Amino acid sequence: MVKRNHKYQSGEGAQYMTRKAAMRKLQLSMQDFRRLCILKGIYPREPKHRVIAQRGSTDIKILFHKKDITFLLHEPIVWTLRERKIFNRRIAHARAKGNNLLKNVRMANYPEIKLDHIVKERFPTFMDAIKELDDCMTLLFLFSTFPATKVITRDLTSLARRLTIEFMHYVIAAKALRKVFVSIKGYYFQADIKGELVTWIVPHYFPFQPQRKEYVDFKIMRSFADFFVVMAGFVNFRLYNTLNLVYPPTFSVSLDSKNSQTNEDTFVSERIAALNMDLLRSDSGTVDEEDEAIDLQLLEGDKDSDQARKIQEEALSLNKLKTLFKGLKFFINREVPREPLVFIIRCFGGRVSWDRNLFVGATFDETDETITHQIIDRPSLSQQYISRDYVQPQWIFDSVNQRKLLPTNKYFVGAVLPPHLSPFHNDSIYVPPEEASLQEGNEFEKQDREDGISDDEDDNTDQHRLEEETARKQVQLDYALEKAFREENSEVYTSSDKAEDKSKKDEEHSGEEDTKRKEKKKKMAVVSGKIFKENPKEQKQLTKQEEALRAKMVKSRHKKLYRKMMDKQKKATKEANLLKEKRQQIDKQKRLAQTEKRKTERKNILAK
Known part of the structure; x- marks a missing residue:
């Protein structure tokens, strides 16, 4: 006898279950079922064929895997939720009778959910x-x-x-x-x-503002x-x-x-x-520093490989970042948000304080002369100390992202701040011009480090460059003066000078013959080729043809994935182009505003 296959008893029709059926199977309310799914990490699924999964129904329903629901049947929290349902009914019964003592006893014995x-x-x-x-x-x-x-x-x-x-x-x-x-x-x-x-x-x-349940x-x-x-x-x-x-x-x-x-x-x-306080430790706290020193010594042994060099550079930059604010003391004004700044400064070894009359936990006063930086977010300040830098809060964030102490002249009180760049877009196609300039500066610093020029030697190298440039200019000036003097006193040349000129001409003539012989030999040798300039239109057409051939070579089971990858790449390039156009429009508006400002200033000057 042949076994008969009933409809929706196998395949997707038997794999999925609606939310209503799951709640009926678990004997839970909507609120308890939702809470149980959140705690257990179970979420609705999207089937390939919704009509088959919903057993012929065309409505859009919330579906769960049948395995997930059977998995929830063995959860102890289900019994706790059922007990809570019973206790809620008993507490409501005691409240309706007005028996407060019984109500309090049942609320004290209310079952707790252990997670x-x-x-x-x-x-x-x-x-x-x-x-x-x-x-x-x-x-x-x-x-x-x-x-x-x-x-x-x-x-x-x-x-x-x-x-x-x-x-x-x-x-x-x-x-x-x-x-x-x-x-x-x-x-x-x-x-x-x-x-x-x-x-x-x-x-x-x-x-805090209360929100509506719909939101x-x-x-x-x-x-x-x-x-x-x-x-x-x-x-x-x-x-x-x-x-x-x-x-x-x-x-x-x-x-x-x-x-x-x-x-x-x-x-x-x-x-x-x-x-703003240190925690208690059960040891001296020197183990981590020793481990870091050992790791750096091991990396220094293998400098030839590129991978080891990159790891060493990353380790050195991390060590510098960890002690970025070490030895610096910061004072935060009352208008500045303190919590993020205190957290950042303490993470990198700095000390921080604020006005003890306004908030608790201050460690030093504003009058302390050892303060190196004061963070302020107002246009001006009446009293200032010469021994410290007054910066805006953005300096802290930008210094951390660049992994170095940035110059404070762009972040002074009342100054127009540079754009605050996000450090979370390393894989994006579009790079803002400000970040591109920062990256170029970092590359120059790396090149100087590779050449053996440290930060301490920067001043000496600049001085050597200035000396070389002044010496070169002096030689050019002496040569020009000598040439001018000879032109003015050309008639005073002696016969010996003429003889010397004649001998020089003979030497030049013999030198020309030698060069001719060398040129003849070069014609027989291999000559270096000329640079061929490619046509961008032809190159674009070739790349399109290559991409089409590449797409044809993709296997049929991977074509969907390949299309998704290409669509993602096209979307990224489109977004990058839109950002570039937006930036160009902003720069154009700035230039127009500057020209209008100059025109108004000229008119005001002429009017005066």
């Missing part, structure tokens, strides 16, 4: 957790700025704040920060943690935050142990005090004060 096993299940190794640390830290930094609301409780926000401060302290202790950028969204930071680049965003500190659903965000809080606790504990730091760290100011919970301004000042 430790889910963190271990989703991240089997420590490196897997670090790879997913971007979203975790971005969300926790966002929640750390929220006040207490009905959905987002004070316990969650205070825990998020503590975990973010602990993470920032690790980055400071490990000197792991690599790139910084300021945008409309907030402050972008990138750190190198155990060889993995972790990028997160710290939002600008603004007063932001805080219940969904709360589910993500509950999971990321547990994950960040595990990660921070492991990171602190790698540096032999005491965990949990103790801060000089209390982050969980009642005053900080009620007043947001006091909490922000206490959080920044906690960043």
Whole structure:
């Protein structure tokens, strides 16, 4: 007897399940099902043939893999969610009867969801957790700025704040920060943690405005935050142990005090004060420095290979970056956002302080004469010290991205700042002209370093160049004077001079014969070819033909991937061309504005 294949019992029809069917199978409400999927990392799938997956239905439905739903059946959290449903019904029953004692007892015994096993299940190794640390830290930094609301409780926000401060302290202790950028969204930071680049965003500190549910659903965000809080606790504990730091760290100011919970301004000042202190260590802290020195010595042994040279250059630039602000003291004015600047300066070995009368945690006063830089964000300042540089906050960010202390003359008080370039677009086709000029400057510095010219020898080399140029000009001047003198006194030449001229002419004649003989020999030898100039139109046509032939040679199973790659490349070139055109228009408008300004100035001068 032949087995009959029923419709939708195999293939895509049997692989997918709608959200409604999944909720019915798990016996959960919409809210609990959504929360369970967020915690377990299960998300809807897009089938190849939607009609078959939906068993003939043409409507667009949310589909899940059947394997994922059967995987959720064995999760202990499902039982906890069902118990919570029962407890909610019992608490509502006690509230309806007016029995407050029974209601409080049932609320005290309310079942808690434990997420430790889910963190271990989703991240089997420590490196897997670090790879997913971007979203975790971005969300926790966002929640750390929220006040207490009905959905987002004070316990969650205070825990998020503590975990973010602990993470920032690790980055400071490990000197792991690599790139910084300021945008409309907030402050972008990138750190190198155990060889993995972790990028997160710290939002600008603004007063909290309540959002409508249609725009932001805080219940969904709360589910993500509950999971990321547990994950960040595990990660921070492991990171602190790698540096032999005491965990949990103790801060000089209390982050969980009642005053900080009620007043947001006091909490922000206490959080920044906690960043401006060193943590307790269980060792002397000299192991990392010794390891770095050993690595550099090993790299110095093999200088011939290009790869070793690149690694050595990267290691040297990293060592310079880690001690970029070492030995410098910064004072931050009250109008400057302190938290990102304190974090950046401390990451690179600098010391920082602010006005102790306004905020807690200051380490030195403004009158301290050992201060090297004062960060100010106002057009003018009444009292200034000669011993320090007054710069705008952008100088800190640009110096970190360029990995060197930039000249402060472009960042003085009231000066028009240069464009703040993003360090996160290394693979893009379009390069702004300002960044191109900076890259050229860095290439010249590398060339000088390869030639053996260090930073200390720059002044000596400049002096030698000036001396050589002055000597060359002196020789040219002497020659011109001698020629002019001979032309004026041509009649005074003696007969001996004429004889000398005749002998010189004979020598020149013999020299001409020798050159003729050499030219005849050269005709018999191999002659170097001339440069052939290619026609750009012909070259473009040839490249198009080559691309068409290359596309024909691609296998049929790889053609879709090849088309995607080519479309991506075309899209990137199109965006680059649009950016170039936009830049040209901006430069044109600037030139027109400058010409109009000059015309008005001339008219005003003529009128006067």
